[in-house]
Amino acid sequence: MILQKKKTFNDFAAAKGLRSTRQRDVILDMFLSTHQHVSVEDLYLKVKASHPGIGYATVYRTLKLFAESGLAREILLHDGQTRYEHVLAGEHHDHLVCTGCSAIIEFEDATIEKLQEEIALRHGFQIRSHKMEIYGLCADCSAKGQA
Amino acid sequence: MILQKKKTFNDFAAAKGLRSTRQRDVILDMFLSTHQHVSVEDLYLKVKASHPGIGYATVYRTLKLFAESGLAREILLHDGQTRYEHVLAGEHHDHLVCTGCSAIIEFEDATIEKLQEEIALRHGFQIRSHKMEIYGLCADCSAKGQA
DNA sequence: GTTTGAATGAAAATGAATATCAAAAGCACA
DNA sequence: TGTGCTTTTGATATTCATTTTCATTCAAAC
Numbered sequence: 001m002i003l004q005k006k007k008t009f010n011d012f013a014a015a016k017g018l019r020s021t022r023q024r025d026v027i028l029d030m031f032l033s034t035h036q037h038v039s040v041e042d043l044y045l046k047v048k049a050s051h052p053g054i055g056y057a058t059v060y061r062t063l064k065l066f067a068e069s070g071l072a073r074e075i076l077l078h079d080g081q082t083r084y085e086h087v088l089a090g091e092h093h094d095h096l097v098c099t100g101c102s103a104i105i106e107f108e109d110a111t112i113e114k115l116q117e118e119i120a121l122r123h124g125f126q127i128r129s130h131k132m133e134i135y136g137l138c139a140d141c142s143a144k145g146q147a
Numbered sequence: 148m149i150l151q152k153k154k155t156f157n158d159f160a161a162a163k164g165l166r167s168t169r170q171r172d173v174i175l176d177m178f179l180s181t182h183q184h185v186s187v188e189d190l191y192l193k194v195k196a197s198h199p200g201i202g203y204a205t206v207y208r209t210l211k212l213f214a215e216s217g218l219a220r221e222i223l224l225h226d227g228q229t230r231y232e233h234v235l236a237g238e239h240h241d242h243l244v245c246t247g248c249s250a251i252i253e254f255e256d257a258t259i260e261k262l263q264e265e266i267a268l269r270h271g272f273q274i275r276s277h278k279m280e281i282y283g284l285c286a287d288c289s290a291k292g293q294a
Numbered sequence: 295g296t297t298t299g300a301a302t303g304a305a306a307a308t309g310a311a312t313a314t315c316a317a318a319a320g321c322a323c324a
Numbered sequence: 325t326g327t328g329c330t331t332t333t334g335a336t337a338t339t340c341a342t343t344t345t346c347a348t349t350c351a352a353a354c
Contacts, residue, residue: 053333056334057333078223080310096267096272164300167351168300168351169350170302202304204342205303208301301350302350304345306343309341311339315334321331
């Protein structure tokens with residue numbers, strides 16, 4: 001699966017005539033080894049730990065490339081930092097975001113996806129991607145709120 | 148309806164012990180007279196036209212208050228500017244965002260809302276609000292793309 | 295009116311993201 | 325394996341939205 005993703009990016013890079021560099025390999029490895037929703041800062045620190053030479057700007061640039069290649073997706077939450085999440089082929093997952101503890105729970109619902117397509121059709125709209133976030137309190141936080 | 152909204156905010160202000168000021172009245176009027184998705188910049192310019200004395204920071208602060216009061220909601224698109232939209236009581240509307248011409252089409256779907264509630268329930272999650280954006284090409288842009 | 299603390303406006307500060315540019319590195323070709 | 329050309333990089337400066345600061349103004353309770 002990781003190999004498949006590397007291939008996705010390499011194909012994209014080849015098609016765009018991008019050069020293959022050590023830095024991009026490292027950042028790709030690191031990105032693939034993370035869990036969901038890495039901020040640029042997060043990834044930069046992770047990268048710097050083992051490769052101190054790699055700069056901030058390169059991480060920014062490279063993550064934008066990942067997004068362009070379809071490997072990653074930018075998510076805007078409300079903390080002013082762009083985060084990147086993995087795009088698993090053909091899979092859309094959406095988020096429950098806890099406003100108490102900032103926990104993010106992922107979910108997926110095929111019916112909602114279907115309905116989205118219907119809505120798009122009704123408006124003559126061609127879907128490229130979508131994003132859904134539900135804000136509220138997670139089970140823990142709403143339990144704490146009661147106590 | 149506009150009166151109802153003013154009341155919403157005034158109630159909120161009263162409950163929070165906020166003072167009623169000329170600036171907030173003006174900004175509220177201006178906000179209510181806009182259509183969807185005003186950026187702070189937009190509203191600031193609109194306000195400044197008739198009330199040159201009112202400052203940038205006040206518009207920022209006031210819009211945040213509107214959001215807190217439930218009157219408005221922050222939307223993050225991908226252009227680096229926070230926008231505010233009207234929250235109509237009890238109504239959730241979501242967006243089709245055209246990546247070609249930046250047009251925003253609104254829609255509403257009761258079934259999706261229901262499904263969201265089910266999903267939240269399944270995770271013990273209490274919904275406060277939600278946001279759904281579908282990205283792609285609007286009818287015009289995809290027609291142009293063909294041509 | 296006086297008093298008191300919140301609200302304002304102008305300007306400075308912050309912070310994420312992007313641009314700049316000289317130096318380094320990839321890649322095609324000899 | 326070098327040569328030349330172009331992309332990429334890293335450090336830094338810059339931009340731009342948003343937030344903070346702080347002295348002044350103003351709302352509202354007494």
